Amino acid sequence: MADFLSTYGSLIVSMILAAMLGLSLYLPLMSGQLSLAGAGFYALGGYIAAILSTKVFTTYSGDLYPVSYVLIEMIVAGIAAGALAVIVGILALRLRGVYLALATIAFVEILRVLSLNIDITGGAIGIFGVPQPFGTPIEYLWIALPMLLLSMLFVYRLERVRTGRALIAIREDELAAESIGINPTYHKVLAFMLSAILAGCVGALSAHVLNTWNARQGTFDAAIGHLAFVLVGGSRTFAGPVVGGLALTLLPEALRQLAGINGLPPWLAQFLREGRLILYGLLIVLGAINFPQGLITPAMFKHHRAAKDPTT
Amino acid sequence: MTDAPILSASPILSASSVTHAFGGLIAVDGVSISVQRGEIFGLIGPNGAGKTTLFNIMTGLIAPNRGKLFFEGRETTRLPPYRIAERGIGRTFQNIRLFGELSVLENVMTGRHTRTHSNVLSGVLGLPAARAEERATRQQAMQLIDRIGLTDRAHVRAGSLPYGDQRRLEIVRALALEPRLLLLDEPAAGMNTREKQALSDFIRQVRNQYHLTIVIIEHHMPLVMGLCDRIAVMNFGQLIAIGVPAAVQRNPAVIEAYLGSRKFVDR
Amino acid sequence: MSKQRSFVVNLMVAVSASALILAACSSATTPNAAVSPTTAPGADAKGDAIPIGIGVAQTSNVALFGQDQVAGAKIAEKWINDNGGINGTPIKLVLQDTAGDENGAINAFQSLINQSKVVAIVGPTLSQQAFAADPIADKAKVPVVAPSNTAKGIPQIGPYIQRVSAPVNAVAPNALKAALKANPDIKKVAVAYAQNDAFSKSETVVFQSVVTSELKLELVTVQTFQTTDTDFTTQATNLLNAKVDLVVISGLAADSGNLVKQLRDLGYKGLIVGGNGLNTPNLFTVCKAQCDGIFVAQAYSADTDNPVNKAFRDAYMADQKKTPSQFAGQTFTGVQVIAEALRAVDKKSKLSGMTLEQIRTELNSTLKSGMKFTTPLGVISFDNQGEILQTQFYVAQVKMDADGKAGKFVFLNN
Amino acid sequence: MDATLLLQQILNGLAIGSVFALFALGYTLVFSILRVINFSHAAVFTLGAYFTYALTGGAFGFNGLLANAQLPFGLPFPVALVLGNILAGLTAMGIERLAFKPLRARGADPLLALVSSLGVAVVIVNLIQYLVGAELYTFPAETYGALPPAVNFGTAEHPVQVRTTQLIMFVVSLVVLIALTLFINRTKIGTALRAVAEDETTARLLGIDTDKLILLTFFLSGFLGGIAGTLVGASVSISGPYFGIAFGLKGLAVIILGGLGSIPGAVVGGLAIGLAESFVPGQYVAYKEAVAFAFLFIALLIRPQGLLGRAVIRKV
Numbered sequence A: 001m002a003d004f005l006s007t008y009g010s011l012i013v014s015m016i017l018a019a020m021l022g023l024s025l026y027l028p029l030m031s032g033q034l035s036l037a038g039a040g041f042y043a044l045g046g047y048i049a050a051i052l053s054t055k056v057f058t059t060y061s062g063d064l065y066p067v068s069y070v071l072i073e074m075i076v077a078g079i080a081a082g083a084l085a086v087i088v089g090i091l092a093l094r095l096r097g098v099y100l101a102l103a104t105i106a107f108v109e110i111l112r113v114l115s116l117n118i119d120i121t122g123g124a125i126g127i128f129g130v131p132q133p134f135g136t137p138i139e140y141l142w143i144a145l146p147m148l149l150l151s152m153l154f155v156y157r158l159e160r161v162r163t164g165r166a167l168i169a170i171r172e173d174e175l176a177a178e179s180i181g182i183n184p185t186y187h188k189v190l191a192f193m194l195s196a197i198l199a200g201c202v203g204a205l206s207a208h209v210l211n212t213w214n215a216r217q218g219t220f221d222a223a224i225g226h227l228a229f230v231l232v233g234g235s236r237t238f239a240g241p242v243v244g245g246l247a248l249t250l251l252p253e254a255l256r257q258l259a260g261i262n263g264l265p266p267w268l269a270q271f272l273r274e275g276r277l278i279l280y281g282l283l284i285v286l287g288a289i290n291f292p293q294g295l296i297t298p299a300m301f302k303h304h305r306a307a308k309d310p311t312t
Numbered sequence B: 001m002t003d004a005p006i007l008s009a010s011p012i013l014s015a016s017s018v019t020h021a022f023g024g025l026i027a028v029d030g031v032s033i034s035v036q037r038g039e040i041f042g043l044i045g046p047n048g049a050g051k052t053t054l055f056n057i058m059t060g061l062i063a064p065n066r067g068k069l070f071f072e073g074r075e076t077t078r079l080p081p082y083r084i085a086e087r088g089i090g091r092t093f094q095n096i097r098l099f100g101e102l103s104v105l106e107n108v109m110t111g112r113h114t115r116t117h118s119n120v121l122s123g124v125l126g127l128p129a130a131r132a133e134e135r136a137t138r139q140q141a142m143q144l145i146d147r148i149g150l151t152d153r154a155h156v157r158a159g160s161l162p163y164g165d166q167r168r169l170e171i172v173r174a175l176a177l178e179p180r181l182l183l184l185d186e187p188a189a190g191m192n193t194r195e196k197q198a199l200s201d202f203i204r205q206v207r208n209q210y211h212l213t214i215v216i217i218e219h220h221m222p223l224v225m226g227l228c229d230r231i232a233v234m235n236f237g238q239l240i241a242i243g244v245p246a247a248v249q250r251n252p253a254v255i256e257a258y259l260g261s262r263k264f265v266d267r
Numbered sequence C: 001m002s003k004q005r006s007f008v009v010n011l012m013v014a015v016s017a018s019a020l021i022l023a024a025c026s027s028a029t030t031p032n033a034a035v036s037p038t039t040a041p042g043a044d045a046k047g048d049a050i051p052i053g054i055g056v057a058q059t060s061n062v063a064l065f066g067q068d069q070v071a072g073a074k075i076a077e078k079w080i081n082d083n084g085g086i087n088g089t090p091i092k093l094v095l096q097d098t099a100g101d102e103n104g105a106i107n108a109f110q111s112l113i114n115q116s117k118v119v120a121i122v123g124p125t126l127s128q129q130a131f132a133a134d135p136i137a138d139k140a141k142v143p144v145v146a147p148s149n150t151a152k153g154i155p156q157i158g159p160y161i162q163r164v165s166a167p168v169n170a171v172a173p174n175a176l177k178a179a180l181k182a183n184p185d186i187k188k189v190a191v192a193y194a195q196n197d198a199f200s201k202s203e204t205v206v207f208q209s210v211v212t213s214e215l216k217l218e219l220v221t222v223q224t225f226q227t228t229d230t231d232f233t234t235q236a237t238n239l240l241n242a243k244v245d246l247v248v249i250s251g252l253a254a255d256s257g258n259l260v261k262q263l264r265d266l267g268y269k270g271l272i273v274g275g276n277g278l279n280t281p282n283l284f285t286v287c288k289a290q291c292d293g294i295f296v297a298q299a300y301s302a303d304t305d306n307p308v309n310k311a312f313r314d315a316y317m318a319d320q321k322k323t324p325s326q327f328a329g330q331t332f333t334g335v336q337v338i339a340e341a342l343r344a345v346d347k348k349s350k351l352s353g354m355t356l357e358q359i360r361t362e363l364n365s366t367l368k369s370g371m372k373f374t375t376p377l378g379v380i381s382f383d384n385q386g387e388i389l390q391t392q393f394y395v396a397q398v399k400m401d402a403d404g405k406a407g408k409f410v411f412l413n414n
Numbered sequence D: 001m002d003a004t005l006l007l008q009q010i011l012n013g014l015a016i017g018s019v020f021a022l023f024a025l026g027y028t029l030v031f032s033i034l035r036v037i038n039f040s041h042a043a044v045f046t047l048g049a050y051f052t053y054a055l056t057g058g059a060f061g062f063n064g065l066l067a068n069a070q071l072p073f074g075l076p077f078p079v080a081l082v083l084g085n086i087l088a089g090l091t092a093m094g095i096e097r098l099a100f101k102p103l104r105a106r107g108a109d110p111l112l113a114l115v116s117s118l119g120v121a122v123v124i125v126n127l128i129q130y131l132v133g134a135e136l137y138t139f140p141a142e143t144y145g146a147l148p149p150a151v152n153f154g155t156a157e158h159p160v161q162v163r164t165t166q167l168i169m170f171v172v173s174l175v176v177l178i179a180l181t182l183f184i185n186r187t188k189i190g191t192a193l194r195a196v197a198e199d200e201t202t203a204r205l206l207g208i209d210t211d212k213l214i215l216l217t218f219f220l221s222g223f224l225g226g227i228a229g230t231l232v233g234a235s236v237s238i239s240g241p242y243f244g245i246a247f248g249l250k251g252l253a254v255i256i257l258g259g260l261g262s263i264p265g266a267v268v269g270g271l272a273i274g275l276a277e278s279f280v281p282g283q284y285v286a287y288k289e290a291v292a293f294a295f296l297f298i299a300l301l302i303r304p305q306g307l308l309g310r311a312v313i314r315k316v
Helices: A002-030 A038-056 A067-092 A097-117 A137-158 A162-172 A174-178 A184-210 A220-233 A239-259 A266-274 A276-290 A299-308 B051-058 B081-087 B104-111 B120-125 B128-147 B163-176 B193-210 B221-227 B245-250 B252-261 C003-032 C063-082 C102-115 C127-139 C168-182 C198-214 C233-241 C253-265 C282-291 C307-320 C326-348 C356-367 D002-034 D041-055 D077-105 D111-132 D164-186 D188-198 D200-205 D210-235 D245-258 D263-278 D282-302
Strands: B011-022 B025-036 B040-044 B066-071 B089-091 B181-185 B213-217 B230-235 B238-243 C050-056 C091-097 C144-146 C161-163 C188-194 C218-225 C246-250 C271-274 C295-298 C373-375 C378-382 C388-390 C394-400 C407-412 D150-152 D161-163
Touching: A002 A038, A002 A137, A002 A162, A002 A184, A002 A220, A002 A239, A002 C102, A038 A067, A038 A097, A038 A184, A038 A220, A067 A097, A067 A137, A067 A184, A067 D282, A097 A220, A097 D245, A097 D282, A137 A162, A137 A184, A137 A239, A137 B120, A162 A174, A162 A184, A162 B104, A162 B120, A162 B128, A174 A184, A174 B081, A184 C102, A220 A239, A220 A276, A220 D111, A239 A266, A239 A276, A239 C102, A266 A276, A266 C091, A266 D111, A276 D077, A276 D111, B011 B051, B011 B213, B025 B051, B025 B066, B025 B213, B025 B230, B025 B238, B040 B051, B040 B193, B040 B221, B051 B181, B051 B213, B081 B089, B089 B163, B104 B128, B104 B163, B120 B128, B128 B163, B163 B181, B163 B193, B193 B213, B193 B221, B221 B245, B230 B245, B230 B252, B238 B245, B238 B252, B245 B252, C050 C063, C050 C102, C050 C326, C063 C091, C063 C307, C063 C326, C091 C102, C091 C326, C102 C127, C127 C144, C127 C161, C127 C198, C144 C326, C168 C198, C168 C271, C168 C295, C168 C394, C188 C198, C188 C233, C188 C253, C198 C218, C198 C246, C218 C233, C218 D282, C233 C253, C233 D002, C233 D263, C233 D282, C246 C253, C253 C271, C253 C282, C253 D161, C282 C394, C295 C407, C307 C326, C307 C373, C326 C356, C326 C373, D002 D041, D002 D161, D002 D164, D002 D188, D002 D210, D002 D245, D002 D263, D041 D077, D041 D111, D041 D210, D041 D245, D077 D111, D077 D210, D150 D164, D161 D164, D164 D188, D164 D210, D164 D263, D188 D200, D188 D210, D200 D210, D210 D245, D245 D263, D245 D282, D263 D282
Parallel strands: B040 B213, B040 B230, B089 B181, B181 B213, C050 C091, C144 C161, C188 C218, C188 C246, C246 C271, C271 C295
Antiparallel strands: B011 B025, B011 B066, B230 B238, C295 C394, C373 C378, C378 C388, C394 C407, D150 D161
């Protein structure tokens, strides 16, 4: 078991981070807004944590970086990302559908080029030597797991209260929502901001998990990856993005491990090693085609909900 | 057979010379209407006469090119739809617009958005005030659902309801925001005679119970004639007649409009 | 699709996913089932091969380098085993693809360290990846020899990190001096670099400071580009308009080659100095005849005169039909120094009697002991921080055949 | 000096802009018919270049499964360009069958096509790498015969140098664009294509075989994308399996800027971004990558439907 955890500690943590990034993209999607800006806020959060931990919070006792500092960084990152999101959101959320998606991609690209050009972000090399609050990667679960559970609980609760219903109403029919008094801009910006806060916090933690941070973290590719988490996992319930994030992060690594199984014919082992991304792509295609609703659909929970609900 | 309308001196809704054009097509052309508090006001006319556009202008979905709108004496001309809803105008749509993935109950609870205030944090954290509000909202919504006999289907996806139930649900969702003015866009479309009668009774009931003013677009003449206190007739974007049902029915311009367009189908 | 079916299908996916995970776990234990974490791999009665990890980018957009690194490593494996292995015990490479990102590097390193139980790792390909993955190896006390991480700060990541890739400030200036020697009239200089590449960014800083501070030349313009760029007309036009006598390019082979090609197409006649990223025959396929005359500072020369390099070069030429690149040479060196340090450790006390931890620690301290290695890079050693102490650097000038089909680096005496 | 620089920048911008336009047209054609963005388009761009390279008799490198492979014949470049990109077009048809049609048949969320086509892109890129490695490939110098490397449009004192490959890029793009416009506006199939783009249901009722038209659209899209890839590959070099990715992103900016689904919009957008990039002043060239997107972001805020897109009327 110890062996397992030391081998897969980083992977498990990155799976959980991915699940949260999926959730972050799911939040605006609750109100029907496909925003890919999350990758930009993720990058921003990472830079904030990397800069704070290497340049500001440099005095602490002991070998390990205090966990409390990490939490402070996450709060700062969340606030900064949330504030930026309000500005970007007010500008961009007038756009709909693909236009919004592309405008947010433009935002991500602009941030990336900016981070390559300004000094504080370290250009292409980025910021390295981000201090470690834990002795082994798996211990990041102390922060990541509660964070995932809390954000899941948050979204679960959100879907069942006034604000969440308003978001879903906007997704289902924006005009009808407006005509019963729901302010769509306010709610879209709110969801966008919540999404940015989560992405910013995840970025802050990721900078520690990765030991380093650079401009390659928040890119178009990353944004599309997050989208795949949601669409493969399912976009109609918060469990979808979580499962999608976990599964799609695990998949290439699981394929890597398959290559290591003893007794495989050499050509197959070689294919699994070097061509595993071919399989990965193929599985994404097949997943999309066979599960147009995503792996997890609300219908899967409805049985339980109907049976348990006393008001029925 | 109609209840006596509770008329007051000042109109609850008034439109003055409202005009709107889509591209070159003038959909609403200088329409001025006043709706009195408490009345059931019919809006009829051939397809494409501009009735729904007028509704959309009244509820802020479309901004008029010219003209002004007043609700309860305050101007609403350029307000966004949600502000107008907050002021107390509820509406339904010609082609039903429910939140299909939400349950019947959730649809009606969402209708109470402007009457509730808990914010995202108090809601998610389940603070006592938010919980109490949520409970009250649920109760009020269930009462409304009771009225249309959907109690046992409260947890069904709204999109999966039969057509007639969806129409009724949409009315109830609009009622949930406690409007003082309710705009119904062809609420009886697709219903059979018996259902239409029941709907007619239901509309009258809610008007009396909640002291509502109702404006209704409807093609089914017996329903309109029986239900409405006053009727306005539109054709090619213009108001061609207004008055009590009997007078409107005899108006030659109205007869001409319906015969001319050959769209006067008694559905 | 009925709800029931979708549920069944979902269930099937869940099951097969867990099967994958299980497979992953089982493979995690099977290969080394007999080896407990505290027993050395060489301790088995049958004298199992000693595993050395190669964690480089075999996929992704840096695979071009990774593939070359794998080629270099494989030649080293064969060469060492043909020469008696580690005093009789063969070595065995374990390859793990890091892909081009940080997470990939971390996962590959974890797998090599914990699962394959390698004694040391050669990798990763990019400096950015090194900043992510090296701390993990360092914490696990597994020696890393970086074959191509030239950014500032790599050996300082920790005591278990060393590199055979000389940092840029050691290599870069030589080429500028060679260019100045070729044309002493150079006054105006322009610099162009790949902005999104960590190495190029470090290198250009060195180039620029040498140009202005050391050589006292006028730096007229600094142009940037991306390694993914293909169209360089803007930069080329800007460079031409600056009317410079020398253009200094820091980038990777593809983009730099394209820049050179477009610059020459548009009529640039001055000299060109290329950074270390241009030090690969891959450059020739891009700018062909127009590569001719580029000065490139090199940490590796295929002409280095020692038997190790000769063996390496011959094997590489037989395999790939071209002269070896610096990437292959440095990766060969990485594997070679690990093997030779292991031999030294084994001579002091038998590897088979040591735990894996002891081997790793001993290996690391032997590497850092100042021990000298005769490698394709010349005679090298490491300082106590893990930085390479390389005695020979080279400046080569590209010499292309008239038809532009083949070319070579001609080494200049400096 | 200033006038020549201006002319120089305009020519540079037009050359690369015309390729952007060509590439973006492929995106926009598919979008106009299916209302989805085909993420595998950039991979087809790459594939077209590889196909053409192979058909000209180019040899592959030492890595990958097909190490040292080379066709026993070498076609002249113009022939290879057409044939290679017919192959690219056929591949795009295959992609439609594999990744788009099954989703349509199930009435799935159009967004899902983003994911399935993304999966296809991952497969293609990695397949290329697995088969022929990550090496760079360059078309032989004699591709364009004995033409000089550059043409001077200015005077001897004030040269305005344009690379021959840029001119060829521009001319070929122009020819293909004109041919496509004629095809769409003057032929029966073109009319049907526009009808489907306008309103698929009505077109189906009118007896148009939309399924066949969708296939044709994918073919055209792949053909155009492949030509764009080949032209860039011939002008510079095929820089490995990820060759098209940067173009993929920029192509998205182009079609959004021009207006989704608008053919003239793709051309205008392509030229606009090409010109905008070439006018980035020397000291700010570091920000060149962001120009297209800053441009896009601002343009969207001012005109949310793109330059030549039709305003989306909210249906009430």
